[in-house]
Amino acid sequence: MQSFRRAYDGVVTGMAVVAGLLLIWLMVAVIVSVAMRNFGMQPFAWLFTSTEYGLLYLTMLGAPWLVREKGHVHIELVTAALPEPMQRLVSRLVAGLCVLVCAILAWKGAELVNTNIARMDYDVRAYYTPKWLLTLAFPISFGVMAIEFARFTFGPRLLHSGEAGVHE
Amino acid sequence: EDTLSAVHAFPETLIYTQSFLQFVDKVNERGAGVVQIQVRGGPEAIGMFQQPDAVRDGVVDMVYTPGSFYGGAVPEKDALVTSNMSAPEARAKGGLDLIDQIHQDKMGVKYLGWFDSGVCYNLWTRDEPQLDANGNLDVSGLKLRGNAVYNAFFTEYLGAQVIDLPTTDVYSALERGVVDATGWTQIGLIDLKWNEFLNYRIEPCFFSTDLGVIVNLNKWNSLSEESRAILTEVALEHEQSSYEALQAKRDEDFAALEAGGMKVVTLEGEAAANYLAEARNKTLERMKGLMAEQPGGDANYDTLVDLFYDASK
Amino acid sequence: MEWYWALALLLGSILALMAIGMPVALAFLAANIAGAWFFMGGANGITLLLNNGFGSLTTFALVPIPLFLLMGEIFFYTGLGTRMFNAIDKLLGRLPGRLSYVTVIGGTGFSTLSGSSMGSTALLGSLMVPEMNKRGYKKHMSIGPILGTGGLAIIIPPSALAVLLATLAKIDVGALLLAGVIPGLMLAGLYVLLIYGQTRMDPDAAPAYEVETLTGREKLLQIVRDILPMMSVMVLTVAGMVGGIFTPSEAAAFGALGVLILAALFRCLTLEAIRKSVVGALRVTLMAYLIVFGSATFSQLLAFSGASRGLITWATGFDLEPLMMLAVMFGVLLILGMFMEQISMMLLTVPIFFPLAAQMGFDPVWFGLIMLLGLEISFTTPPFGLLLFVMKGVAPPDTTMREIYTAAFPFIGCTLVLVVILVIFPGLALWLPGL
Ligand code: NA
Numbered sequence: 001m002q003s004f005r006r007a008y009d010g011v012v013t014g015m016a017v018v019a020g021l022l023l024i025w026l027m028v029a030v031i032v033s034v035a036m037r038n039f040g041m042q043p044f045a046w047l048f049t050s051t052e053y054g055l056l057y058l059t060m061l062g063a064p065w066l067v068r069e070k071g072h073v074h075i076e077l078v079t080a081a082l083p084e085p086m087q088r089l090v091s092r093l094v095a096g097l098c099v100l101v102c103a104i105l106a107w108k109g110a111e112l113v114n115t116n117i118a119r120m121d122y123d124v125r126a127y128y129t130p131k132w133l134l135t136l137a138f139p140i141s142f143g144v145m146a147i148e149f150a151r152f153t154f155g156p157r158l159l160h161s162g163e164a165g166v167h168e
Numbered sequence: 169e170d171t172l173s174a175v176h177a178f179p180e181t182l183i184y185t186q187s188f189l190q191f192v193d194k195v196n197e198r199g200a201g202v203v204q205i206q207v208r209g210g211p212e213a214i215g216m217f218q219q220p221d222a223v224r225d226g227v228v229d230m231v232y233t234p235g236s237f238y239g240g241a242v243p244e245k246d247a248l249v250t251s252n253m254s255a256p257e258a259r260a261k262g263g264l265d266l267i268d269q270i271h272q273d274k275m276g277v278k279y280l281g282w283f284d285s286g287v288c289y290n291l292w293t294r295d296e297p298q299l300d301a302n303g304n305l306d307v308s309g310l311k312l313r314g315n316a317v318y319n320a321f322f323t324e325y326l327g328a329q330v331i332d333l334p335t336t337d338v339y340s341a342l343e344r345g346v347v348d349a350t351g352w353t354q355i356g357l358i359d360l361k362w363n364e365f366l367n368y369r370i371e372p373c374f375f376s377t378d379l380g381v382i383v384n385l386n387k388w389n390s391l392s393e394e395s396r397a398i399l400t401e402v403a404l405e406h407e408q409s410s411y412e413a414l415q416a417k418r419d420e421d422f423a424a425l426e427a428g429g430m431k432v433v434t435l436e437g438e439a440a441a442n443y444l445a446e447a448r449n450k451t452l453e454r455m456k457g458l459m460a461e462q463p464g465g466d467a468n469y470d471t472l473v474d475l476f477y478d479a480s481k
Numbered sequence: 482m483e484w485y486w487a488l489a490l491l492l493g494s495i496l497a498l499m500a501i502g503m504p505v506a507l508a509f510l511a512a513n514i515a516g517a518w519f520f521m522g523g524a525n526g527i528t529l530l531l532n533n534g535f536g537s538l539t540t541f542a543l544v545p546i547p548l549f550l551l552m553g554e555i556f557f558y559t560g561l562g563t564r565m566f567n568a569i570d571k572l573l574g575r576l577p578g579r580l581s582y583v584t585v586i587g588g589t590g591f592s593t594l595s596g597s598s599m600g601s602t603a604l605l606g607s608l609m610v611p612e613m614n615k616r617g618y619k620k621h622m623s624i625g626p627i628l629g630t631g632g633l634a635i636i637i638p639p640s641a642l643a644v645l646l647a648t649l650a651k652i653d654v655g656a657l658l659l660a661g662v663i664p665g666l667m668l669a670g671l672y673v674l675l676i677y678g679q680t681r682m683d684p685d686a687a688p689a690y691e692v693e694t695l696t697g698r699e700k701l702l703q704i705v706r707d708i709l710p711m712m713s714v715m716v717l718t719v720a721g722m723v724g725g726i727f728t729p730s731e732a733a734a735f736g737a738l739g740v741l742i743l744a745a746l747f748r749c750l751t752l753e754a755i756r757k758s759v760v761g762a763l764r765v766t767l768m769a770y771l772i773v774f775g776s777a778t779f780s781q782l783l784a785f786s787g788a789s790r791g792l793i794t795w796a797t798g799f800d801l802e803p804l805m806m807l808a809v810m811f812g813v814l815l816i817l818g819m820f821m822e823q824i825s826m827m828l829l830t831v832p833i834f835f836p837l838a839a840q841m842g843f844d845p846v847w848f849g850l851i852m853l854l855g856l857e858i859s860f861t862t863p864p865f866g867l868l869l870f871v872m873k874g875v876a877p878p879d880t881t882m883r884e885i886y887t888a889a890f891p892f893i894g895c896t897l898v899l900v901v902i903l904v905i906f907p908g909l910a911l912w913l914p915g916l
Pocket residue numbers: 592593594595596597633634635636637638639640
């Protein structure tokens with residue numbers, strides 16, 4: 001169990017590392033394409049397209065890690081007024097609601113991938129890219145996010161600080 | 169009474185949207201008590217490129233959009249793009265019936281009408297375009313803005329250095345000299361204010377707009393006989409009247425542009441013929457390739473191309 | 482369903498979800514799932530929600546934000562930023578709140594030229610807030626000016642949003658851009674006055690620490706060694722845009738590259754600094770973009786359900802005096818701006834507001850500018866203001882959302898004052914385009 005958890009945590013971190021590399025890729029792709037243009041060459045159209053798709057993958061691959069890091073901004077203005085035991089309860093309920101939201105989106109995302117494959121959908125830009133290669137990010141990302149939020153619902157850590165907005 | 173919800177791809181103030189809204193008004197007037205269209209908005213209500221899927225999935229009943237926004241699902245839309253006919257002509261020849269059938273088979277939508285047809289695209293440049301010894305357009309010095317519609321033509325035939333930019337970025341890109349040439353339809357340049365920077369229009373024009381109304385097929389089949397009759401009848405009328413209105417609008421725009429200093433450079437003879445033929449061929453090659461990958465294949469490619477092309481023109 | 486029920490349902494659910502402490506992005510997604518189910522015909526509406534999120538994320542216009550963040554983080558983690566601010570501190574001597582003024586001036590310059598409110602807030606926030614925090618500035622003295630100047634990006638040219646507004650409303654693009662110059666600079670001036678007032682009323686807001694007095698030679702050294710190189714990165718970034726070498730959207734990549742090169746030259750570029758910078762930039766990007774993902778559909782639900790259109794037609798349906806009508810239209814912008822993003826707001830309001838403005842006899846360029854100011858405010862009005870969330874991401878971890886909201890309010894006040902001034906003296910906007 002211990003080693004399983006470590007492997008899982010490693011996967012989540014690994015997804016975030018890929019997201020970080022994609023961020024660097026954004027910079028490289030823009031610089032290369034501008035340089036080519038200014039030297040009178042035809043910039044590869046896939047450089048441009050890769051930045052747009054990169055944004056999607058970056059967001060989706062990194063989002064579960066940010067859940068673990070408690071980095072998704074939330075507002076504790078109202079809940080801070082509740083008595084401490086209530087705050088803990090609300091925090092777990094909110095995390096549970098997040099699990100539900102992510103689970104629905106993971107499920108609908110998986111359906112969307114299936115539909116995209118069945119319909120042979122393309123995303124039409126400079127290239128015709130098979131859509132499922134892109135929408136595949138949804139079931140993966142929201143699925144893992146659901147697991148991360150579930151750890152705040154049932155695990156030892158709480159999503160909220162309860163410190164009257166000191167540590168939102 | 170039947171009601172259909174509808175969205176349009178472009179912002180409400182754009183001329184093409186106004187045309188669609190006129191169609192809606194006509195339907196709502198003639199269909200009082202029978203069929204009504206409720207317009208829910210434009211790209212602010214459903215994203216421009218999500219609208220085709222939305223109508224396919226029944227989230228909305230009717231969408232007014234260029235076929236190019238769902239070219240992955242119905243590559244046959246390039247038959248309209250490369251057409252040299254107006255919608256009424258294509259309708260009379262049976263082309264639009266075939267396109268409707270393809271839409272029903274491949275996408276589960278009814279192709280109700282091809283509006284705002286008869287408008288083609290020009291290349292517009294800031295500096296005087298250069299022609300080579302044979303009178304062909306020389307694009308070597310141009311910084312040409314491209315997009316999915318015309319890239320096949322621009323890069324593969326013209327060999328241009330295409331810079332892909334969304335429409336909203338083009339104004340500032342022209343202002344700063346990031347690009348100095350772009351394709352655009354004959355009308356609309358003034359609305360976008362690009363004429364502040366562009367000084368030359370290159371003739372002949374190529375391609376055609378491919379704006380059409382598509383309706384979710386289940387919804388269509390659920391309508392009463394009378395409702396479908398009214399929708400079809402008004403759509404046919406609007407194919408004719410929107411074509412005529414835009415021809416007039418084009419003449420008006422061209423006159424205004426020329427009064428503002430826009431100059432026209434025309435390719436002649438063989439150079440012009442090659443230019444037009446290749447715009448068409450490169451795009452049709454793309455269509456054929458995509459059709460071949462899909463169920464049904466490219467069996468009706470030749471029929472389709474014939475139905476949308478008048479070789480005598 | 483009547484529009485007001487749709488409006489109440491959508492706004493009520495998002496407010497309730499945010500209030501119980503649901504992460505903002507998830508609150509939007511939850512409200513969207515409910516709204517899509519309700520207004521978009523069940524489960525297929527949720528698929529559309531995913532497709533919409535896909536469409537709104539995969540646009541090149543979003544590329545600059547992570548790169549501006551990266552630029553600011555590298556400045557910070559390599560210590561280049563600290564060097565520059567130490568030097569500025571010394572040069573400006575004892576002026577209370579000096580870094581706040583620097584923020585307004587630098588922010589006005591940078592955000593206006595980059596044209597990206599979010600990118601500029603990301604850069605300045607990651608660059609200035611930690612530095613000013615270290616020096617004992619109260620939070621509102623660093624956060625407020627950055628939020629204020631971030632919005633200036635859309636008022637002073639170049640401004641993609643102004644171009645889009647002019648195009649939608651069919652008014653002269655050049656005129657609208659020019660109309661923003663004087664009011665934009667005035668707004669920056671109002672910010673300076675505000676900071677002066679804030680430091681006078683609360684001397685502790687900005688630290689009055691002693692700095693060594695410098696000789697002319699030392700001053701020159703500080704400028705040449707610690708300020709000019711950093712400034713040159715910014716200046717080259719701007720020059721590249723103005724010179725047409727790259728678009729404003731591409732400029733951020735060169736800014737980040739410039740700082741990397743500079744850090745290498747100053748021998749402070751370590752692998753650890755790069756890693757921390759990427760992680761820092763990534764955190765804020767992820768947070769902001771998941772909100773973009775969620776909020777895209779929320780704006781659309783407000784439109785699709787007829788809620789926002791209903792509000793607009795209802796509010797503008799009364800028979801009012803021109804000035805009252807202007808107030809109503811501005812009020813509608815403020816209300817929509819609390820929950821919607823700017824482009825959706827423009828698409829919705831332009832077709833209704835501009836004909837109405839013409840009927841009221843308003844100059845369209847002047848009215849366009851007033852609308853831009855309304856959109857500017859909406860970037861920073863709670864509960865939904867993208868700049869607020871970007872700021873939350875880049876500010877030190879102990880910064881609360883309440884602090885960010887309260888820091889923004891006085892600067893929103895400045896914009897409202899400017900609107901009143903423009904109503905009284907329309908010439909301030911119309912003089913330049915009229916030349
Ligand atoms: Na600007």
